[in-house]
Amino acid sequence: xxxxxxxxxxxxxxxxxxxxxxxxxxxxxxxxxxxxxxxxxxxxxxxxxxxxxxxxxxxxxxxxxxxxxxxxxxxx
Numbered sequence: 001x002x003x004x005x006x007x008x009x010x011x012x013x014x015x016x017x018x019x020x021x022x023x024x025x026x027x028x029x030x031x032x033x034x035x036x037x038x039x040x041x042x043x044x045x046x047x048x049x050x051x052x053x054x055x056x057x058x059x060x061x062x063x064x065x066x067x068x069x070x071x072x073x074x075x076x
Contacts, residue, residue: 003028003035 002025009016009029017038020027026039057064 001026001028001037003030005029006031 004016004027006029016027019025020038021040024040026037029036029038
């Protein structure tokens with residue numbers, strides 16, 4: 001991990017951010033004896049949050065294609 005000062009960050013922020021994004025290596029900033037980090041955030045695939053609901057359909061799912069979906073209701 002590369003450590004820099006706030007002055008170095010201010011002088012070269014765009015190049016340093018591009019470097020973090022390109023390499024994936026966090027950047028550590030030393031400010032008055034305290035440390036901060038700039039780290040790339042990994043993208044999350046939202047499809048991994050889906051819950052498997054394959055047991056919802058009772059029977060053969062291929063039969064849904066030829067099923068008659070029109071319902072005629074005799075309403076008063």
